[in-house]
Amino acid sequence: MNSVGKSWLLLTGLIVFYIIYLLFGALVFSTIERPVEEQLRRDMDALKQEFLNQSCVSAASLENFLVRVLTANKYGVSALRNSSVTSNWDLASSMFFANTLVTTVGYGHTTPLSDTGKVFSIVYALIGVPFTMLVLTACVQRIMYPLVIAPVCLLQRSGLEPRPATVVHFLLLLVLVVLCFFLMPAAVFSAVEVSWSFLDGLYFSFISLCTIGLGDFVPGMQPRQKYRPLYQVAVMVYLFVGLMMMYLLLRTFHKMSDLHGLTSFLQLPRCEDSDMEEEREPIVHEDSRTANNVTEKAASKPLDPGSQPSYNTINKG
């Protein structure tokens, strides 16, 4: 198979495995957390009934009642009648939770109740977070040509100087991302979610795609929402593609900074060179003494990053 075919096969494999990993996480979280949640929900109902049955409400009994209501709420179990119809740990919701873990968004609108759930969250994220970064990197790598390289070259062909071309391209890409991944989704969210304003939708999109994930606005949390599982899957796809575009924007900005000398001014690693492995002079030396030489050289001025040796001065053996 040629390298183009192999490249796409690899990417498809990664994405399929990513979906399987999310489904696996959803199944495990659902299995672990659903019984605990149901128990807490029953306790909450009993508590409410008991509270209503008492003849007179004292400040102390109210305080005691509220402590338990707020604790349950922390774990995503609401004491309200409306919200108890759906579970936070059905398959779609568990998958949504698994997705917020591996993308590091972490809304925290629902969190594991049991110690087993906490341990599984750690193990699941330990594998899932780097894997998601890998899948995102692989995707961004494949859309670099159509969305960055080709447009920049096109701008240059149309007569722009190279540096202005990269700036114009970055600004165009920025407008495209803001429009398609912030403003349009904000309009959709404010239409679908009854209590959200346009600003709330924009705030949600921004807080999510920066992976901050405060969790004060989470889609699909309203009672009696139609097609809730489908909606949650759509939000997951939006988050994934959105994160991909944010990463693309970041890489493009990094590359532009390289070209405009900002990276070298700040003495930071440059981005641009990582794509050009094949076409470069080899830096890896066959001489095994190189590592020692480099150490001595670096030790003389260890704080200048430009002169620091890197892993690639090490003989690959």
Added chain:
Amino acid sequence: MNSVGKSWLLLTGLIVFYIIYLLFGALVFSTIERPVEEQLRRDMDALKQEFLNQSCVSAASLENFLVRVLTANKYGVSALRNSSVTSNWDLASSMFFANTLVTTVGYGHTTPLSDTGKVFSIVYALIGVPFTMLVLTACVQRIMYPLVIAPVCLLQRSGLEPRPATVVHFLLLLVLVVLCFFLMPAAVFSAVEVSWSFLDGLYFSFISLCTIGLGDFVPGMQPRQKYRPLYQVAVMVYLFVGLMMMYLLLRTFHKMSDLHGLTSFLQLPRCEDSDMEEEREPIVHEDSRTANNVTEKAASKPLDPGSQPSYNTINKG
């Protein structure tokens, strides 16, 4: 000034500016959110009093009461008597919130109540998130030599082959990070926070340093905690240094993957070369036709990342 001095001056400048940016954020958040929070707190007290004064509690009035209690709780205003002594928007807490925004951890234990606060959060994170990444990258860049390059060279000098040396070094670094940034902090948190077990502490450290930040466990949220502002600042420092170490670990892993051929197997950009700018053959061509040539070349097989042109084939003009 020599380049070592300039490099450190730059880093110090970045860190000082980072602290100033956090303080600025804290001041603005505190100014915007504190009055709104105080109003909500007063409303909550009045609501509780009114609820207690009624002769008989009906299911409807309880439901109505709980809706408002849970909404206020979402914004970090608890209806409990104990927790109303401290504000979520005093200077230290606001700085802690600002820090969770710019590091993308985003616990969401407290969130902006007003629209002004939401808009400011967006603008603040828009500048703060890339800036924090810049500061973290600059710091990691400076600790690469003592924590990665030097130890690997030392391992090689002591007779290890280059590839095993990088593996041994990575494992040692991993143990160091797990010990100093997960196990030890977990022990400290479980000692300081009354209701946290060791597992809770570990879970908090992990969820925070992966920037997931679910927010089910947030330090310094218990009522009547001594030296709360100081404790919050300590947690902020822990988060910053911890994130730096996580980033270092990630870069080291990326470099190790390069060396072991994993990166090229997955056709991803390599990491290792970004440190070696100065010592390499220039790839930037003086010929302005290069960009066009590269486009044509790339268009013939656009999907093979290895052969894709990058920004550095563009004439720097």
